[in-house]
Amino acid sequence: MKNKVVLVSGASSGIGFITASYLYEQGYEVVGISRSYPKKEYAFKYQLCDITDESQIDLLKKWLEQEYESIDILINSAGMGISGAIENTPFDQVKKIYDVNVFGHYLMTKSLLSLIRKSKGGRIINISSIASDIALPFQAFYSMTKASIDAFTKALYLELKPFKIQVACLMPGDIKTDFTQNRTKPYQNENHLYDERIKNSLMRMEKDEENGMDPIRIAKKIYKMINQRKMPIRTTVGLSYKTIRVLQRILPEKFIYFIVKKLYG
Numbered sequence: 001m002k003n004k005v006v007l008v009s010g011a012s013s014g015i016g017f018i019t020a021s022y023l024y025e026q027g028y029e030v031v032g033i034s035r036s037y038p039k040k041e042y043a044f045k046y047q048l049c050d051i052t053d054e055s056q057i058d059l060l061k062k063w064l065e066q067e068y069e070s071i072d073i074l075i076n077s078a079g080m081g082i083s084g085a086i087e088n089t090p091f092d093q094v095k096k097i098y099d100v101n102v103f104g105h106y107l108m109t110k111s112l113l114s115l116i117r118k119s120k121g122g123r124i125i126n127i128s129s130i131a132s133d134i135a136l137p138f139q140a141f142y143s144m145t146k147a148s149i150d151a152f153t154k155a156l157y158l159e160l161k162p163f164k165i166q167v168a169c170l171m172p173g174d175i176k177t178d179f180t181q182n183r184t185k186p187y188q189n190e191n192h193l194y195d196e197r198i199k200n201s202l203m204r205m206e207k208d209e210e211n212g213m214d215p216i217r218i219a220k221k222i223y224k225m226i227n228q229r230k231m232p233i234r235t236t237v238g239l240s241y242k243t244i245r246v247l248q249r250i251l252p253e254k255f256i257y258f259i260v261k262k263l264y265g
């Protein structure tokens, strides 16, 4: 039997890289993509592709069509972060994070669907974030893009059901990756009104990420999901994040945001 073909976006680092490496070790035929090659050693196939550029995605699709009859699993992991006050974030930076975190995933999915449909039981996993359910101050645009990915996932789940393509959203909490150092910080040297609060909020966030979960746990969760008979529509990893999701559903919203303000506000 042929190995299942998995395409992982954002495979040059972090969650995408570890997931691509782990699935390759488990015997999958893995193709990683991003704008640059991984800095660490890797054995899976690699194609350069900017997911915000339709012409590059078209070229990637042509290459995939030559190599494979179908794509079995698409993992949309490419992403970026941005921090700063809503009032001071330049519009072009807001458009950029939407281009990568939302429209990029949409373009990849739209383009590859015809290949995924050819698979017997295709699967799509979008990497969202726990920050999609609980919006964080000075991370508004990140939370907004991840909430969009959740909505995208749910609608796609319904649209693709008749084709037996399963769609899910994985919402990690703090993970120790290059995401922290790659985060765009347009607020720097900007507006003194928020400076102190942003500094404190970001310091806490970065500390949490640096002490965060090993990305291998996300890779193993993805492996479990693609082997599950039925994937959950939205899920997370780790007891503390599962508890946050439950509490968020049962506690009054004002109480939740009272805590969030204490931590990040």
Ligand SMILES: NC(=O)c1ccc[n+]([C@@H]2O[C@H](COP(=O)([O-])OP(=O)(O)OC[C@H]3O[C@@H](n4cnc5c(N)ncnc54)[C@H](OP(=O)(O)O)[C@@H]3O)[C@@H](O)[C@H]2O)c1
Pocket (backbone or CB within 6 Å): 009, 010, 011, 012, 013, 014, 015, 016, 033, 034, 035, 036, 037, 049, 050, 051, 052, 077, 078, 079, 080, 100, 104, 127, 128, 129, 130, 171, 172, 173, 174, 175, 176, 177, 178, 179, 180, 182, 209, 212
């Ligand atoms: N780390 C966390 O704490 C955390 C928590 C929750 C959710 N997440 C989500 O997990 C996903 C992966 O993040 P990570 O932690 O692995 O961060 P990371 O190490 O910074 O990886 C981000 C990846 O996205 C790729 N990428 C960025 N822009 C791209 C573009 N235009 N086209 C193609 N690829 C692009 C980067 O590669 P190139 O620069 O080579 O293009 C890189 O491979 C993201 O969606 C993030 O929002 C992360």
